[in-house]
Amino acid sequence: MVTTMAMATEPSKVVVKYQGKKFYVHKIAEGDTLYSLAKVYDVAQEDIIKANELQGEEIKLGESIYVPVVEERSEGKRKNKHNKGVRGGANDGEHVVRPGETLYSLSRTYKLTEQELLDLNGLNDYTDIKAGMTLRVKPVAEVEIEGESRSRRETVEKEAHSEVRDSLHSDTIFEEFTSLTEDVTPTPFDVLSPYEVLRVTLLLPFHVRGEAKENIVDFYRGVLLGMEDIKAEGRSVELTVLDTERSVERINEMIQFGELDTDLIIGPVYSEEFAPLLSYAEERNIPVVSPLQNVDYNSDMLFNMPPSKEIEGLPVADMLDGSREVVMIYASKNDASFISDVRAIATHAHEMALNYHFDRGSFFYLRNADGSNGAEVILEDLMRESSRKVFLVMASSATDIDRILTTLSSTRSSLRGRGFTYGDYVVIGSREWLKMPNIDSDIFFHNDVHFIVPYYANRIDEIVRLFDSRYVTSYGSLPTRTSYRGYDAAVIFCRMMYEGYDSVVGKELTPLTTPYRFEYLDGANENTNWVLQHYRHDSKIVLE
Numbered sequence: 245m246v247t248t249m250a251m252a253t254e255p256s257k258v259v260v261k262y263q264g265k266k267f268y269v270h271k272i273a274e275g276d277t278l279y280s281l282a283k284v285y286d287v288a289q290e291d292i293i294k295a296n297e298l299q300g301e302e303i304k305l306g307e308s309i310y311v312p313v314v315e316e317r318s319e320g321k322r323k324n325k326h327n328k329g330v331r332g333g334a335n336d337g338e339h340v341v342r343p344g345e346t347l348y349s350l351s352r353t354y355k356l357t358e359q360e361l362l363d364l365n366g367l368n369d370y371t372d373i374k375a376g377m378t379l380r381v382k383p384v385a386e387v388e389i390e391g392e393s394r395s396r397r398e399t400v401e402k403e404a405h406s407e408v409r410d411s412l413h414s415d416t417i418f419e420e421f422t423s424l425t426e427d428v429t430p431t432p433f434d435v436l437s438p439y440e441v442l443r444v445t446l447l448l449p450f451h452v453r454g455e456a457k458e459n460i461v462d463f464y465r466g467v468l469l470g471m472e473d474i475k476a477e478g479r480s481v482e483l484t485v486l487d488t489e490r491s492v493e494r495i496n497e498m499i500q501f502g503e504l505d506t507d508l509i510i511g512p513v514y515s516e517e518f519a520p521l522l523s524y525a526e527e528r529n530i531p532v533v534s535p536l537q538n539v540d541y542n543s544d545m546l547f548n549m550p551p552s553k554e555i556e557g558l559p560v561a562d563m564l565d566g567s568r569e570v571v572m573i574y575a576s577k578n579d580a581s582f583i584s585d586v587r588a589i590a591t592h593a594h595e596m597a598l599n600y601h602f603d604r605g606s607f608f609y610l611r612n613a614d615g616s617n618g619a620e621v622i623l624e625d626l627m628r629e630s631s632r633k634v635f636l637v638m639a640s641s642a643t644d645i646d647r648i649l650t651t652l653s654s655t656r657s658s659l660r661g662r663g664f665t666y667g668d669y670v671v672i673g674s675r676e677w678l679k680m681p682n683i684d685s686d687i688f689f690h691n692d693v694h695f696i697v698p699y700y701a702n703r704i705d706e707i708v709r710l711f712d713s714r715y716v717t718s719y720g721s722l723p724t725r726t727s728y729r730g731y732d733a734a735v736i737f738c739r740m741m742y743e744g745y746d747s748v749v750g751k752e753l754t755p756l757t758t759p760y761r762f763e764y765l766d767g768a769n770e771n772t773n774w775v776l777q778h779y780r781h782d783s784k785i786v787l788e
Contacts (some may be wrong), residue, residue: 347361
């Protein structure tokens with residue numbers, strides 16, 4: 245019975261490389277045991293226990309574990325970027341089955357139906373295929389005359405090209421033919437065939453100055469879940485994971501020692517690491533994805549997932565175009581980065597600057613040019629003016645932010661309760677507020693607060709809820725925004741390698757709930773979507 249379960253186990257198609265060793269990433273399914281996994285992958289149980297630091301033989305349903313790859317069986321690896329032929333060591337029409345290969349994957353590799361592959365080898369079903377056995381992958385007659393067939397095919401192709409050339413006997417036909425060829429947009433990288441294995445290299449700073457980076461681990465875990473979904477689509481991925489240590493020297497070493505022989509690079513994170521990497525990638529037509537920082541480099545191979553600062557103000561441009569009075573509220577401690585961002589956006593707005601001070605109550609004063617207090621301003625009088633307003637709260641302290649927002653909402657409620665009219669207002673806040681645990685998000689709804697964010701995942705949405713469930717089952721913790729970004733990176737760009745450049749650039753893509761739209765701008769492929777996160781009065785969060 246154990247043998248039957250072992251043969252029914254579906255081997256993983258996701259392979260990661262860490263510290264020079266390769267591992268299959270296997271998600272535990274019903275009936276899996278260490279014994280059955282050892283048989284499927286042709287490794288010792290002790291090696292699986294050691295790779296995962298298990299205390300015993302107990303494994304949990306739904307968790308992901310690492311299974312060492314037996315290197316001596318990993319034959320037939322592609323040697324370079326331009327040798328993307330059939331992998332697997334086919335020799336004279338035969339193939340030696342490697343651990344993890346299935347009837348389905350072999351049929352895709354050799355462009356045969358599953359039944360044709362079974363018939364060629366006199367097998368009954370997929371359970372008869374085992375690691376180490378030799379399979380025939382071409383009919384005998386085809387193997388014997390392969391050289392002659394290729395020569396004949398080349399002759400036929402030349403004759404066909406000649407006929408097309410001769411048929412272009414008129415200027416009109418030639419012009420039509422030329423215009424058609426000119427409309428074809430060249431793809432800047434090699435697109436893989438459906439049966440090819442996609443080699444992905446993940447470059448991440450897992451350790452910086454000896455300190456482990458938890459958010460980078462979160463990103464990596466999100467990538468693994470994305471790879472699972474790519475695998476579920478019937479594609480194979482070989483993932484190599486390398487620690488850059490935030491070191492340009494380390495990147496140069498990887499290039500020098502051939503560690504970046506790959507189809508797709510996700511990472512690195514820091515801007516300074518990209519200069520040598522992009523030069524290398526451009527020579528070999530390898531797309532490079534910057535997942536967590538918008539980097540300012542011109543390269544056809546570069547894809548920036550975070551949108552650039554230059555377009556950050558677009559979601560709130562209509563609020564700051566002069567149609568509303570802008571009221572900037574400062575406190576004793578202020579967010580310098582947010583002030584700089586606001587100044588860059590609100591260039592055409594009518595402004596009023598106030599200082600906020602708390603002394604057993606909230607007080608507002610006109611702000612002088614040197615930052616000192618001017619005349620006191622009664623907030624109720626200011627809000628009773630009919631003009632529409634947008635409040636920009638510059639404070640960096642959670643206590644000040646909470647008090648200012650509470651004062652705004654309570655003043656409006658008091659005016660409404662006494663039957664007074666007041667000017668409509670909204671608040672634009674810094675996204676740093678979303679990281680402050682001392683601020684109750686209810687106060688955002690009371691004040692119609694808007695945040696400009698590069699990423700948003702609403703845990704109420706079904707797709708995010710399911711992702712969270714998978715993440716918790718696999719890793720025992722809730723995902724973070726970098727986990728979601730890791731998933732998005734894997735899904736968007738692994739699909740792109742099979743479907744082509746045009747499947748990503750110029751399209752609206754939403755793997756989870758945050759939309760991306762990549763455009764070729766200023767010499768690189770840029771995500772042009774900032775997200776406006778709007779906390780409405782009806783207690784709904786709306787993305788715009």
